Amino acid sequence: MAVRVTRGKALIGRIEDLDQIRPKADKPLKISSVDYTGTSGDKIGIQSRPNATGDGTVTLYGAQIQPRFKDAIGGASLIGLDVGPILKGTSGNMTGDWRGIEVNLTDDNQAGRTVDGIGAFLRLRPQIHHAITGGLFGIEVLKDGGTKGWDAFLKFEDEATGLVNKPSGAVSLPATTGWIRVKIDSTFYKIALYDD
DSSP states (O other), X not given: OOOOOOXXXXXXXXXXXXXXXXXXXXXXOOOSOSOOOOOSSOOOSOOOOOOOOSOSSOOOOSOOOOOOOOTTOOOSOOOSOOOOOOOOSSOOOOSSOOOSOOOOOOOSSOOOOOOSSOOOSOOOOOOOOSOOTTXXXXXXXXXXXXXXXXXXXXXXXXXXXXXXXXXXXXXXXOTTOEEEEEEETTEEEEEEEOOO
C-alpha cells in the first residue's frame, strides 16, 4: 500500500488501497477546487474511468451519488446532484456551447457486441411511498430567471427517423389550444396542447 498525503499546496501523490475519504464535520469535501491557468485544451475537474477486466455478470457504475436524511430527521430539500456551470463577470466570450449536462452513449466505432436490454440516455423511475403534496413529475421546467428568455423547450439537430419529422400540411385545432415550442434544424415548431 502506498499512501502519501501532504498538507498545504504540496502535491498529493499516488494513493492506493484507499476506500474512504471523510471530510470534517459539516464541511464539504472539495476536489479540484483550484484555478486552471492553461489557455488551450480540455481542463477536467474530476475524472472517473473504472474499467471492467473480468468477464462475467458485473454491473459497472462510473459514479453513485445518494445523499440522504436518516430516519426521523426532517429538512428543507433533498437534491441528488446540482450541476450549475457558471460564467462569472461581464467579459470573456465563449466560442463553443454552454451545457449543463452532456450524455453520450459511445463505442469504438466498431460493431459486434449485443446489448439485450435497451439503450437509454436518461432513465426516470419513481420508487416512492411518501406523500408529495406538490405533485410528482418527470421533468420540472422553470420560467426564465434572467433577461434571456427561453427560445424553445427542445432543439433537434434535424429530422431523424424514429425520433422527429417536420410537419407538413395543415390541421384544425381547438381555438383554446396551447403549445410547447421546439426547434428542428433551423425552424421553430409548436407541439399542440388541448384539453384531455
